[in-house]
Amino acid sequence: MLKAFYSSATGMRAQELLIDNTANNLANVNTTGFKKKHINFADLIYDTSTPPGAASANGQIKPIGLQIGTGVRAVGTTSIFSQGSPQETGIDTHMAIEGDGFFKVQKGDTVAYTRDGTFTTNDQGQVVNSDGYLLDPQITIPPTATDISISPNGVVSYRQNGVSTTGASIQLSRFANPAGLQNLGSNLFAETAASGAETLGEPGTDGYGQLRQRFIEGANVEVVSELVSLITAQRAYEINSRAIRAGDEMLSSASNLVR
Template sequence: MIRALYTSATGMKAQEMLIDVTANNLANVNTTAFKRSQVNFADLIYSTQKPAGTEIAAGVQTPTGMQVGTGVRPVSTNKLFLNGTLQQTGNALDVAIEGEGFFRVDLPSGEARYTRDGSFRMDSAGQLVTADGYILAGGVRVPPGVTIDKINIGTDGTVTAVQGGATNATLNLGQMQIVRFVNPSGLSSEGSNLYAESAASGPETQGVPGVDGMGTLRQHALEGSNVEVVTELIGLISAQRAYEINSRAIRAGDEMLSTTTEMIR
């Protein structure tokens, strides 16, 4: 059997995965703080028919060998944590991270998750929560009587508010902290703009925004997706053409088999 049939089949499967990942990137082009994924490929094991340096005569060695590859395989998909474009919203509880870092949120189970989506809301207890209701770690709480438009979030994460009334006293509501990881690409994507720590990402390092390499915070803004539509479309076209070329290689192998069969008849 011609090996090209199986080799080209691995190429078609690889391009299918690339198209799947590209489609997910394009689907999330307007998702807040979404990070695009890329697929990494590696060639498969080689069939060595003659090693390089084989002695063909006394004192004579071949300068090159003879190896035939068996195809390609996807090795990994990784997130590219490049900053997206900041979009001004005017909402006092919208916070974007400029630079490295993640917000930590606590699930009802007590587990920690991480996000760069800073579109926060207030729950019935005045706590800052995500759109899904997960509480922002750090204990920031807005007391009764303080309206959202009176809340101020500094670049260092300090949360203050002006209390209504005759005094107009400034209240300290808490400190937003962010975390970062040695290898953010090793985080596990959980959906809903959340990531989970993994053995590859390493443990979280907590810090104050703007200190020791942590990103700073920008109130009244959200980070957009870092997907570039033109780049994704070019990749989509390239993957489609590669898929077609691999299918033609299979067709060529099939025609060779057909010719061989006709010779036997």
């Protein structure tokens, strides 16, 4: 049986995964803080008839060998943490991170991390995200507070009963390998052994990004690039299917030799 059948089948499956990944990127083009994913591929093992550097019949070293590959496989998806474009909302508790870092939130008994700065306050004045998870460290802004200000380095201040008050400061988390974070959905990430342990710091210091109040960070998806990827994957899928068809025609021709 021709190896082309199986090699082309792995190629078609790989292009299906590429289209799935591209579709997810495009679906989240308006998702706050979304980071696009890049899918990584690797070739499979090779059928080696003659290895490079083998000795020929006359004792000479062959400069090349005879190796036929067996296809392709997906090895992982890499999150691209490039900066998304800032979008002004005018809401006092909305924040965008300009640079590296993640907001930390309390998700039940665990913690999670996000670039989505669409925070608001609950009925107790605690700053929470869209799902109601508390910002960590906890920030409380009284319901009667006015002139709410969040400085670039995370200091929260407001006026209450005509008195200026400085509240707790917002901290950001960083990871040695943010691409190793696990995607949880709902714009949340979880720490893993691959990401390394979190390090907390003040915005605007030691490589942590600054905060920009009344803005949120848009998705970093480039629609044109994703459309090019979509077209490329579609054409590659068609070409692999044609390779299977060509192999089938070759076998058909061989079977018709004896009739």
